[in-house]
Amino acid sequence: MALLTADDYRASLSDGRTLFYRGRKIDDVTAEPDLRVAVDHAALDYEVAHNPTHRDLAVATDPEAGDYSAYYRIPRSGDDLLARSRLIETVTGLGGTMVTLIKEIGSDALFALQRVLEGKELERARAFSRHCRDGDLAVAVAQTDVKGDRSLAPHAQADPDLYVRVVEENADGIVVRGAKCHTSISANAHEIIVLPTRAMGPEDADYAVAFAVPANAAGLSMYVSSYAAGDRNSFEFPLSSRYKMLETLTVFDDVFVPWDRVFMCRQPEKAGLLALTFVEYHRFTAVSYKLPLVDALAGSAALIAQMNGVLKAGHIRDKLTQLIIYAETVRGLTELAAQRFRVGEHDIAYPDPLTTNMAKYTFATRYHEMLEYVQDCAGGLLVTGPGGEDWDSPDVRPVLEKYYRAAGSAEDRLRVMHLVSDLTARDFGGYHAVLAVHAEGSIEAEKMQIFRAYDSTRALAYARRLAGL
Amino acid sequence: MALLTADDYRASLSDGRTLFYRGRKIDDVTAEPDLRVAVDHAALDYEVAHNPTHRDLAVATDPEAGDYSAYYRIPRSGDDLLARSRLIETVTGLGGTMVTLIKEIGSDALFALQRVLEGKELERARAFSRHCRDGDLAVAVAQTDVKGDRSLAPHAQADPDLYVRVVEENADGIVVRGAKCHTSISANAHEIIVLPTRAMGPEDADYAVAFAVPANAAGLSMYVSSYAAGDRNSFEFPLSSRYKMLETLTVFDDVFVPWDRVFMCRQPEKAGLLALTFVEYHRFTAVSYKLPLVDALAGSAALIAQMNGVLKAGHIRDKLTQLIIYAETVRGLTELAAQRFRVGEHDIAYPDPLTTNMAKYTFATRYHEMLEYVQDCAGGLLVTGPGGEDWDSPDVRPVLEKYYRAAGSAEDRLRVMHLVSDLTARDFGGYHAVLAVHAEGSIEAEKMQIFRAYDSTRALAYARRLAGL
């Protein structure tokens, strides 16, 4: 029941899991340099619990469980949700705008399971939740199926395995087959919770399944994305050389799951609700972990504008103001979503869905416009400037020092320039940009959720009254 | 010290004030039909205090003052600000999206004066504040000078009277000359508080003046705008036939002001601060009174879409969702501005300026886009449809009833159509639209205030850390 250290965490990952990376089978996730960056980054979620500065935020205590990671505290109030948001923001801030996610997403799923389920399934979810909490585990969630042709339902696909499905049910448990994609942090998690990705009809019953498996389960293979692979020097890549999250194609090749880890089996009528309830938490996690990113955009734009000597230009002021409005609207709505919390099934609190989705929508739909403003403040040097090897060269550095000084020293300016480049113009930036559009549900999904979550009673009644109806 | 009734209020306005309307001198503001509509509309601020439904919100009590209008309660906390916001929203809702403003704006100015002033001027402001509260008075604020050529400072204008200025100072008081424009509700107020409109330099000392005069002061003439004049039938103009606010050109032709009503005299160094402090309250008043308007847009768009039978169309859903996001972002940020209150000089609370300005900016900059969406949901009938006389005609009505039915009856549909037309396509709508851009400060002023109010410490420090500086 002890809080793991970062080293404990690293050690625990050498468990025989089946991983592939860049075409090769990887024996130890901590030994492969690219993957190690991600492991070390994720380990932040363990470090904060042992860091006096963050301990109050990161560690919860209760009589039954003793000290445990605050990520696993079941929220009962707006204050709990606010504290959770601050913890996520803090650790993501330490993680260079990249969320660690190894406890965030898992606890989102655990809260959802404990709200939606009833009876014996609820008991299993509660037991599994205690298991995660007490073991201080890193927990991934595999939700998005590979989906095949998006215009067809799960059962109507050319290959029946394009959504994860139950292929066998017996006294001991179930056997599942299929694949999930975009599974974040699974390569360095202990457990993987599998949730349905959408509402389902009766014909899709086999696909209405939720369960948990350890990362080294037999038959489970994970194919780590090669996106943004490769060693990077830290002068040129101040963020991407240090902060990294891994995604996998997560393949279930007839994986056996014992009943005590099965949370839903062939209950299509509940699939949509479970998917949506998870998202209620997960979008709040999302807007919380976006806060360091929006601050980084606003802050780096102001910093580079100052170093370029353009802080007084009217159009630069205007762009900085847009960045402020953007960052602070996302922040304000996130805070408000917690303050407007509601209490759901089994006395578990959740953030106001309308406000959460508005925060996420605001973040997602203006993100690319903000990139334009940051790039505009920085200048073309973002993509035409010198790199780390230039800086390290005794022949080249003096030239750079002479010619790249502006309102600040060449070194400071180049460092900030590379920060902006990493953040907005290279693969790390592209990762953030694509996540803005797609992670935790698409923009379209957020719009639908806003339309549904909005209580139109007041506005409709008011319009009727004004019209004299 | 009693709370006036609406009739008390109406009666009190026949006080010999000098008013001009449509080229004529008006002897009694309550007897001129167009102006009477505005008086009756403003009287709502008195009615709510006697209405059991609203009394708790509208009436404050304290040992010294007894019962008094809650508008005049000096805010000490976020809850006070929230209650004030709800009162403003409620009365504006009763007023058909048009703010009454006769106590809102005056109390905004009184709070500002009591925060910014010191010494004997503070005592005068406090005494005047008690006078307004105890007399349950309607109080206008004349702030915007006519300004002449905007590229020149007050003292540099071709005519020295283009900003209100002190022309004489003697033992008893001061004499002022000049004109203010856009003075809302002055024609039906008891008192008029005059504030400087901008920061001023030493050469503008004569223009750095703040004071209060009764509406019937000698030498004071008010020229009521003819905008949206004329009698209107309520079928065709459901809002503008009933809800109206008056603006005046307010001319001070050597008006004497005794010292106990002079709050600032030739103190240019304080002019900017007073102007800005007033705006801190007044923009919060603004976003509070915009809430019924944004609800009316969202509600009437949904209602007319339903009546047209287009509620299922994807692009209509999309527009309704945009209206929801708009209305609810303004609402959310307004609520948050109160929750993030600060306590200023002399222990008077004020809403968070950054959040208030973001709410106002969001409202102002997307307003016209929202009009487009509402009009899109409604259809061309907004400007090609039948009017009240058509509806009243026994020959015409049956034709309309047959041909204008859709998913609702022709009557309901035409009523909602006229609501939308009044709200978005006629002079009442134009009034709202121009106010969105200009009232309580321009969009540019809001952007500047956001840039100034933003504390960039966190974001800059974070960017520096990420860049390794």
Add this chain to the structure above:
Amino acid sequence: MALLTADDYRASLSDGRTLFYRGRKIDDVTAEPDLRVAVDHAALDYEVAHNPTHRDLAVATDPEAGDYSAYYRIPRSGDDLLARSRLIETVTGLGGTMVTLIKEIGSDALFALQRVLEGKELERARAFSRHCRDGDLAVAVAQTDVKGDRSLAPHAQADPDLYVRVVEENADGIVVRGAKCHTSISANAHEIIVLPTRAMGPEDADYAVAFAVPANAAGLSMYVSSYAAGDRNSFEFPLSSRYKMLETLTVFDDVFVPWDRVFMCRQPEKAGLLALTFVEYHRFTAVSYKLPLVDALAGSAALIAQMNGVLKAGHIRDKLTQLIIYAETVRGLTELAAQRFRVGEHDIAYPDPLTTNMAKYTFATRYHEMLEYVQDCAGGLLVTGPGGEDWDSPDVRPVLEKYYRAAGSAEDRLRVMHLVSDLTARDFGGYHAVLAVHAEGSIEAEKMQIFRAYDSTRALAYARRLAGL
């Protein structure tokens, strides 16, 4: 075959047509003041043909027909389309941003009929086209049915008359019943062409009908919209006091149409094509007549900014630049649509649909944003200023002259202010705004047309090549 004068036109309208306005039956459209404004405005289409300045643009000649109105010239080339565009722009410019439309829309329909029809129907259309040309007639088009519940097809409506339909067919002709709405300039036209409003299925055969009737046909009643009714003084309403277009609800109460005026009868398979072909011309007419409007926005914003003394302010420059980009993009795409003309059936040219729709879409979707910019340049005086009676009053005018001067005289400034107010903030402005969204097809219809008209071959092939497919 002579070109009518404006007086000929006015005289010709006293023909016993059945008109209703503001609940009353109107005996003579030229005698009712509000309607007379519209008649005089429309008469511009006749005046230009007799005005030496415009005659070259306005009059066409050919051996068979002699001199005739250039509106009726069948386009054979891009130059013909450009000339047509310039004529429409010129007359609309004379008409104070309001299109006259009495020959524009009719000729749009005549071109479409002569492209789509074949056989005896084509002969009828050609004969009718000569009739309009040779008689120099004013011709309205009634296309939009009242439609009832938009989610239902014509035949599925609760009342079968909610789309115009054939109720009888006999040796002499057909009998039609139903109503069209938004019928522009019908009240002051000679002829009314009726076109189907949409694609139709076999069950809607009765509704697939196109024909022409004289404005005084038995059984035809027109209910003129009361929108923007009432006398206006020209100081306060410089545009709406002089320029006006009328719309009617156009009711066919068993109107008989002889065969030689029937262009389509129960041919649902052709209804969509005819509707769309008309729109190909009519949207080009639309973007042509929008050019004076976008110029008026850009010009009046610059003029009022200059008079306010704010022309050097960065944010004002920015808004003026946005207005320029807007106006000139619409203008440029309109010009290009003609240059990229195509030649359709029966050798009749038409403007490039993709480019035309992009011009219209650009105009429509940014219109409200432009209103915001114009209003921002002008100031709050738009809705708080003095009116015509104030200006005419010897008591009030001197006060206005003193206090409303800025970088220009008070008179010039107030005149431009009222121009902007009429154009953007009152019912005339609302009319333009709603037309921007709905006239000549909705924004959604334009988007669909762009998607369909775009030839994706080049882009798809290029993407395939880049991907190595």
Add this chain to the structure above:
Amino acid sequence: MALLTADDYRASLSDGRTLFYRGRKIDDVTAEPDLRVAVDHAALDYEVAHNPTHRDLAVATDPEAGDYSAYYRIPRSGDDLLARSRLIETVTGLGGTMVTLIKEIGSDALFALQRVLEGKELERARAFSRHCRDGDLAVAVAQTDVKGDRSLAPHAQADPDLYVRVVEENADGIVVRGAKCHTSISANAHEIIVLPTRAMGPEDADYAVAFAVPANAAGLSMYVSSYAAGDRNSFEFPLSSRYKMLETLTVFDDVFVPWDRVFMCRQPEKAGLLALTFVEYHRFTAVSYKLPLVDALAGSAALIAQMNGVLKAGHIRDKLTQLIIYAETVRGLTELAAQRFRVGEHDIAYPDPLTTNMAKYTFATRYHEMLEYVQDCAGGLLVTGPGGEDWDSPDVRPVLEKYYRAAGSAEDRLRVMHLVSDLTARDFGGYHAVLAVHAEGSIEAEKMQIFRAYDSTRALAYARRLAGL
């Protein structure tokens, strides 16, 4: 006077020029793998002249010069400009959305020099122009100085070398010192033309200098940017593995320039005009070379949407339509800019500046929004998918083939996905995005140019007439 082959071109670059890349001095630009990619890409400009498909577009002929590269044809008409635009578009299309630029930018500068100069300087420019044409040379333009603190003028910088300046003038020529940045294709050009970057005052006379030097001039060092360095496999990086442009920091360390290559020396009054005239051509080059890029966005979005099976979804249609409008508005305005050509000094034609800048502004300000739409159509797989080594692995590929099939095969879909990823989410995409904002002048510069180029006469006169002035 022969047209060089691609091999001639490659061979000619081994000329002893001083190049640095990634901290090392490079002896031969064609031997360094990363740089070789750029050389091969640039060689396209030579290949097209020998390719029968493109020869007509790529080769010009005249009696004096014989056959020569059409890039160097001095434009005399709109047709010449259109042909030039098509040539640039065609070669950029072959170059995978990346402009080759080795003749485009140089000829832009040569046209500008030949319009702006007079007398002996004009003769030198003409002679140099013939030299480039007859030698079929690759010509870079170094315009943007490193600039130091942007809030200070050239002469006011802490280091006088932060703008390139004349340090000595003698009988034979001048000596220059300083550095230019963002110099595109200089590393693989034969000649480098140096132009002033901005308007200058009398105190900046030393900085008002324009000249040409060969790429291997003594004292000239070029530091190639390391942006997007490194070897890439073509499955994962279909564009960036093959198409590349190099930028250098171009340092003049007391470089001698003989008088016959000096085009401007200490003529600050002409600096701004020369800078601007170059930009008149160069922005037209820019919008021409952006056309394959906007097609690639529109095409790849449609292709991946189809492969994902989401082509029928309303919101996807909407995004594809936005991409069409974007791509086609840029294309349309580019075409129109040529059609509206003007003839400038010395009978040299140039594209209409207003229209050119509107095309560029439209491209630049909506680019990031378009990236969002493309990414939205593609899905999260953009950043979570498998790479080239995965695809090459016999263990992994079958898994990918099974699970990544959708409405198309896994291979096709992954190839298009990587195309989109390269184009929008990785460093190649970031390069395009930053160029959209900064290349050929910033967005702010384009706005200023639009404001200046617009002839407001028509709109102002119209507004005055409407206002009755």
